Amino acid sequence: MNYPISILMILLFSCSIIQGNSRKNILNQKNWIEHRAVYPDAGFVIEFKYPNNITVARSIDNCLCVGVKTKHYDENEASFEDNTRQWCICVDDTADFSINYLISSWKTTFNGEVTEKRDTVTIGNLKALRATLKSKEPSVSYRQLIYLKKYSTLFEIMNVDESTSKDFEIFCKSIKIEGYKKP
Secondary structure, three states: OHHHHHHHHHHHHHHHHHHHHHHHHHHOHHHEEEEEEEEOOOOEEEEEEEEOOOEEOOOEOOEEEEEOEOOOOOOOOOOOOOEOOOEEEEEEEOOOOOHHHHHHHHHOOOOOOEEEEEEEEEEOOEEEEEEEEEEOOOOOOEEEEEEEEEOOEEEEEEEOOHHHHHHHHHHHHHOEEEEOOOO
């Protein structure tokens, strides 16, 4: 009877050691890579840093997504993303969606009761709204959403993994959104 409990405890302890080691590597900012994306039609450039043990995917649904590399899909298949989309910066015209609409739509992905907490954060000298959504449902249990408007663009910055929230803060502090003039 104690044998299954012992195996479970060993597995849980092993996983926490692995997670702890990978988190230590991520928080070492010396190993972070800079990324720059130009949006010439919208008139801005986004720059940010991310850990070298994860990757930036091609633009997916107007989003720059950072996450653990996954199996590459053929572009003719239903999905062609190449990472877990752990952190994303999505861009939309401010006229297309309201912030409350986007937050409400994320709530529909949760099953059961959702707790919402709102506060403000600063992203590159601009105040931004942060909404943190949590649920007791394990399949979809967390979203941290940051909304900021600049250059008539709504930026939705997202974290889908609560265990990376400290790294996500570093990621957010590295975000710079600057004007761009076509050459």
